[in-house]
Amino acid sequence: MYKQTKYLPAGDKGLVVEFGSTISEEINSKVRSFALALESAGIPGILEFIPTYRSLLLIYDPLEWETDLLVDRLRDLENNLASALLPNPNVYYLPVMYGGEFGPDLPFVCQYTGLTEEEVVRIHTGTKYLIYMLGFTPGFPYLGGMDDQISVPRLDNPRVNIPAGSVGIAGSQTGIYPVDSPGGWRIIGRTPARLFDPDDKKPVFLNAGDYVCFFRVTFDEYRHIAGEAEKGRYRIRVSEYM
């Protein structure tokens, strides 16, 4: 974490509020406190903001704000963060069918790590992963906390299309593709749960600051859940993080 927060211009409407230069839970929780404070302050002329691992990008209306005054206002907000308590995070439990045609790279992960499929799945389902941020495509969660035992390099040639719901590993990161997209992560399984629905009041299901935990389902269970999800009837299990 920097001693003093950096305020960096991103053009005539963008301002980066940067708390540090690394990935850490401490810096990321400061990002989230700041985002929460921004939301409740409802400062006019701030149009939207994108919280990420270690900074926020604010989009503001330059006809309403001189940069210096805006930075002063944001420093005020920053100095009063102590009072902005983060809500207790949730854990989302996501069903995953591992291997087979849904997880074409699971054999590679076994070969690369020397683990059996059972062991890879046990390790992957054994952690609560912090959602550091959402980005890249609608609802894509950047998850932290994966066990290094199952860390594998990305594909040399990214796939042109990875189906929605695919669960992948890249380096020491794991994540879920909520919509069909190109990508270079090693795909080990697929979730039938829908994480992005543009017609829903809250189109993206996951929130930064919450946790994801995977559990294994059979192909029959996958099909059943997929059918329910299609009809909008599948409820993802949520509990409070302990």
Add this chain to the structure above:
Amino acid sequence: MTFLRIVEPGFLTTIQDRGRFKYQKWGVPVAGAMDEYAFRAANILVGNDENEGCLEITLIGPAIEFLATGLVAIAGADLGARLNERDCDPWGSFRVTKGDILKFMGVRSGCRTYLAVAGGLGIPCVMGSKSTYLRGGIGGVEGRALRSGDELRAGRPVRSYELTAGTVPPECRHSWTNPQTVRVVLGPQDDAFTPEGIDTFLQNEYTLTIESDRMGCRLEGPPIQHKDKPDIVSDGIALGSIQVPGNGKPIVMMADRQTTGGYAKIATVITPDLWKLAQAKPKDRIRFAEVTLARAHELYGEYENTIKLLPGKLVYAARNRN
């Protein structure tokens, strides 16, 4: 009531408004018109709200049959628009009636033009916007580019006294000439580049490549040197951000950009100059020039003022057809 039918779709015709805001924190790209100025001018020409959905037409235009009386406008690139047998002003509105055919004969200058319909387009909003985000399959018509046979409804009926054709005066039009100078504010990661790297960026000409699309303008030219690595811990990407990956070739992030990314960003294009990238075609040439943030804000004020005054500056011809 159905207002128009797409007879031929052209190279890439999509529905766009100013974009899908407030969802970037969940990773949803803004999309929206690439050339915001021309888009707003097209809506102003037909008396619409400035944010109303338009057709964004790219390089090779569509053929469109009108199925009812109305007023439409085009603004932006000159793609050789012709209504029946008559050439259209590339920055003007014109009346149409049932059976009229609008065609585009070929690019004369620029890359994208906007077609606005008086009364707007009857397109449902998805997450608050009519904009098509192609990769996500959201918005517009089924989240895709327009196809032959697509029929679009007018948003609301317009009265005949609203159907006055006008044109944008010459001093308020943009037209592409080679090369263009694009003004930028350095940052947010200009400190990731060597002083020589920044000189390379500001003192050379770059050429738009064929890989450019609504997501980004990819440029070819002298490689820009990083101090160390091109990678940063992923952070937010603003419209017009110029990221420089390991090969040193700059990419200007445009309407369909991803919300976050992991390459260092050397500078950001100022809003009043974004149209130059939106209107550049493959092989067009671009130079970058630095301005201070204070100067960028003055220029932004002038830009918004020009648009604010535009409705009063439109030139109205006789009220005959065309």
